[in-house]
Amino acid sequence: MEPLSTLNTHGRPIILIGLMGCGKTTVGKELSKQTGMPLLDMDMVIEEQIGKPIADIFRDEGEAHFRALETALLRYLETDAGAAFCKNSIISTGGGVVMRPENREILRRLGFTVWLSVDVDILISRTSRNNNRPLLRQPNREEILTNLLALRGPLYQETAHLTLDSSDLDIPAVVRAVHLAAQDYFSTVA
Numbered sequence: 001m002e003p004l005s006t007l008n009t010h011g012r013p014i015i016l017i018g019l020m021g022c023g024k025t026t027v028g029k030e031l032s033k034q035t036g037m038p039l040l041d042m043d044m045v046i047e048e049q050i051g052k053p054i055a056d057i058f059r060d061e062g063e064a065h066f067r068a069l070e071t072a073l074l075r076y077l078e079t080d081a082g083a084a085f086c087k088n089s090i091i092s093t094g095g096g097v098v099m100r101p102e103n104r105e106i107l108r109r110l111g112f113t114v115w116l117s118v119d120v121d122i123l124i125s126r127t128s129r130n131n132n133r134p135l136l137r138q139p140n141r142e143e144i145l146t147n148l149l150a151l152r153g154p155l156y157q158e159t160a161h162l163t164l165d166s167s168d169l170d171i172p173a174v175v176r177a178v179h180l181a182a183q184d185y186f187s188t189v190a
Contacts, residue, residue: 004034004179009186013040013089013111014178017156019148020095021126022116023166023174028092030175040085041092042073049073054094063096070097074106086110095148098155107159112185114178115160117153119167120145161185 007014014031016024025041032039043054046069050057057066074097076082091111097103107113118126123145157163162181166174 004031004176005183006035007037007088007179007182007186009037009088009111009182010189011083011087012186012189013086013091014182015091015093015107015111015113016116016178017093017098017107017113017159018095018116018118019123019145019152021123021145022095022118023126023171024092024095024116026171027116027166027174027178028090030171031090031178034175035090035179038089039092040089042070042097043092043094045073046070066094067096067100070094071100071103071106074103074110077110078106096152098152098159104155104159108161112162112182113160114181115156115163116174117156117163117165117167120149122167123149 014037016028018024028039028041031037046057046066047053050069052060054066057069070093077086077091093107097107120142124141127141127145162178162185164174164177164181166177169177
């Protein structure tokens with residue numbers, strides 16, 4: 001893939017949202033590689049801050065505590081220090097970040113938010129190789145992912161500046177589409 005041009009994001013990030021397995025981390029890494037923009041993975045930042053894996057946070061403190069940590073991180077990113085931390089970056093979020101109304105509002109204000117929408121059968125295939133996902137540690141992944149998409153889909157839609165159905169696209173095509181849409185978005189905002 002030919003390297004993409006650097007984006008003038010006016011210091012604001014490109015934010016990737018969507019269900020687990022939709023490709024946020026993979027697309028974020030490739031977009032980072034192609035543009036030179038740093039990748040900030042919210043789950044990794046929280047793991048570093050707390051000193052334990054997300055699965056352990058879910059197990060030990062529960063999902064509500066983890067969601068509070070996401071909100072605290074997003075609030076920080078809106079401060080001057082946080083804005084410097086995520087300046088001209090790509091942010092990969094956790095799949096449930098949109099569950100809190102405050103988070104949806106912050107994400108829309110913070111930067112250009114892209115929902116990587118993917119069909120459930122593709123999500124099942126992609127997540128079947130990973131047992132580190134706390135919400136999928138149950139026997140019926142298809143039912144869980146279908147229910148999560150029904151619950152979160154409207155919230156992703158509400159939060160996103162762009163919905164990109166990437167079910168039938170390869171990673172380079174998704175990266176190019178996000179880059180082009182971000183270029184258009186940032187050319188109209190200051």
